[in-house]
Amino acid sequence: xxxxxxxxxxxxxxxxxxxxxxxxxxxxxxxxxxxxxxxxxxxxxxxxxxxxxxxxxxxxxxxxxxxxxxxxxxxxxxxxxxxxxxxxxxxxxxxxxxxxxxxxxxxxxxxxxxxxxxxxxxxxxxxxxxxxxxxxxxxxxxxxxxxxxxxxxxxxxxxxxxxxxxxxxxxxxxxxxxxxxxxxxxxxxxxxxxxxxxxxxxxxxxxxxxxxxxxxxxxxxxxxxxxxxxxxxxxxxxxxxxxxxxxxxxxxxxxxxxxxxxxxxxxxxxxxxxxxxxxxxxxxxxxxxxxxxxxxxxxxxxxxxxxxxxxxxxxxxxxxxxxxxxxxxxxxxxxxxxxxxxxxxxxxxxxxxxxxxxxxxxxxxxxxxxxxxxxxxxxxxxxxxxxxxxxxxx
Amino acid sequence: xxxxxxxxxxxxxxxxxxxxxxxxxxxxxxxxxxxxxxxxxxxxxxxxxxxxxxxxxxxxxxxxxxxxxxxxxxxxxxxxxxxxxxxxxxxxxxxxxxxxxxxxxxxxxxxxxxxxxx
Numbered sequence: 001x002x003x004x005x006x007x008x009x010x011x012x013x014x015x016x017x018x019x020x021x022x023x024x025x026x027x028x029x030x031x032x033x034x035x036x037x038x039x040x041x042x043x044x045x046x047x048x049x050x051x052x053x054x055x056x057x058x059x060x061x062x063x064x065x066x067x068x069x070x071x072x073x074x075x076x077x078x079x080x081x082x083x084x085x086x087x088x089x090x091x092x093x094x095x096x097x098x099x100x101x102x103x104x105x106x107x108x109x110x111x112x113x114x115x116x117x118x119x120x121x122x123x124x125x126x127x128x129x130x131x132x133x134x135x136x137x138x139x140x141x142x143x144x145x146x147x148x149x150x151x152x153x154x155x156x157x158x159x160x161x162x163x164x165x166x167x168x169x170x171x172x173x174x175x176x177x178x179x180x181x182x183x184x185x186x187x188x189x190x191x192x193x194x195x196x197x198x199x200x201x202x203x204x205x206x207x208x209x210x211x212x213x214x215x216x217x218x219x220x221x222x223x224x225x226x227x228x229x230x231x232x233x234x235x236x237x238x239x240x241x242x243x244x245x246x247x248x249x250x251x252x253x254x255x256x257x258x259x260x261x262x263x264x265x266x267x268x269x270x271x272x273x274x275x276x277x278x279x280x281x282x283x284x285x286x287x288x289x290x291x292x293x294x295x296x297x298x299x300x301x302x303x304x305x306x307x308x309x310x311x312x313x314x315x316x317x318x319x320x321x322x323x324x325x326x327x328x329x330x331x332x333x334x335x336x337x338x339x340x341x342x343x344x345x346x347x348x349x350x351x352x353x354x355x356x357x358x359x360x361x362x363x364x365x366x367x368x369x370x371x372x373x374x375x376x377x378x379x380x381x382x383x384x385x386x387x388x389x390x391x392x393x394x
Numbered sequence: 395x396x397x398x399x400x401x402x403x404x405x406x407x408x409x410x411x412x413x414x415x416x417x418x419x420x421x422x423x424x425x426x427x428x429x430x431x432x433x434x435x436x437x438x439x440x441x442x443x444x445x446x447x448x449x450x451x452x453x454x455x456x457x458x459x460x461x462x463x464x465x466x467x468x469x470x471x472x473x474x475x476x477x478x479x480x481x482x483x484x485x486x487x488x489x490x491x492x493x494x495x496x497x498x499x500x501x502x503x504x505x506x507x508x509x510x511x512x
Contacts, residue, residue, distance in 0.1 A: 320431070322431075322454075323400070327400065339429060339430045340428070340430075354432075354433075354453055354454065355431035383400050384456060385409060
């Protein structure tokens, strides 16, 4: 139950990747022989699938990267370096994963800009009334997750984006959709945002591939951050010119097998359909929340109801998440996450520096999994016997 | 897979530590394992290079807390110079369990802090 960290891979994804490696393992965009043409075609078919999957308007807007973190860093460097100056502002939220927090913080430090965060309220949701207080005409970037990897909340990105653009129409809205893409349909054109980033491996695809969606009109403002073969038009001693997007941003031999695998992951999701995915995951999560609330030594770190929420359920306990995850893993073969989940600012805000235990559900989990989880948690509690930590304060 | 990580002796030290507290007027050092939230502060009285008294405060997982408590049992009366030569392998021997790489960090935390003391 750790799909928020990485999801398991369906056979069609593995088969599709293996097919590339065993039958037409050629480089793309360069060769003229049939195998290379086939590889290029499959790679571009995968790109087209992603475009349809997220509701983008053109394949020029779909750039393959190595993951969400890579995607975001490329924007911080390729757009941020040229559009953020001293005295400007860069805004994130308190619930962001480090990958959508640190690149922006470092950009702000580099440029002498102010780094701010939209607050998370006691209800574990972004305090919407803090938007107008935090964002100003000087704010150049707002980076926000569509779904929190710890709280499980779905943020009202469309509304937040509209309100931010009302304050500064030129603001760049960057969305971390890593936790969203496998669990809910995405329509980037309808969200009113400029950039969306997500990873393949969290949506039943392979590791090593992700997507950077950049709205057409922003592409003109995005500089490549990696240079070399494949992204050039002409190279001479004096200068080089660039190819058009998306090639412009895909220097070097890309992760061909992985992109093709990601295309198969899109097929996998489409075959089930988001209606069914959402229905199943909601039912499972409601069962999990019900069972977890019966354990009086566990507190849910996030909303307790499945409204505007996905099946990422995080627990606050007196016992260390480390021990809990260890016991669940070793003795019950239940895989959950213990620690900060790459959200130290969020954990610091809610004073859970000792970390939390995270369960993340997806379409391949079952009710039996939840029952095993509960059984395991009860045993963990018995072993660790809920020690009061009052006398351990540092 | 080692199933008895949480054996009696470790849980005993975790739940009923011998060395919890503070040494007044002692030297102090602390460390945080930010990856998982284990926090530790050790205070000690060192006379002529020998650890005369040592106590710890902090919070964290059973392994880190048990390991530091057992370590302090061991080092009281010993020379700091000997302690500085101690390795993680000795901590594992003390705990009597095999640790995975992620739990080694927890177990070694106490020794790390102890070595920081002057």
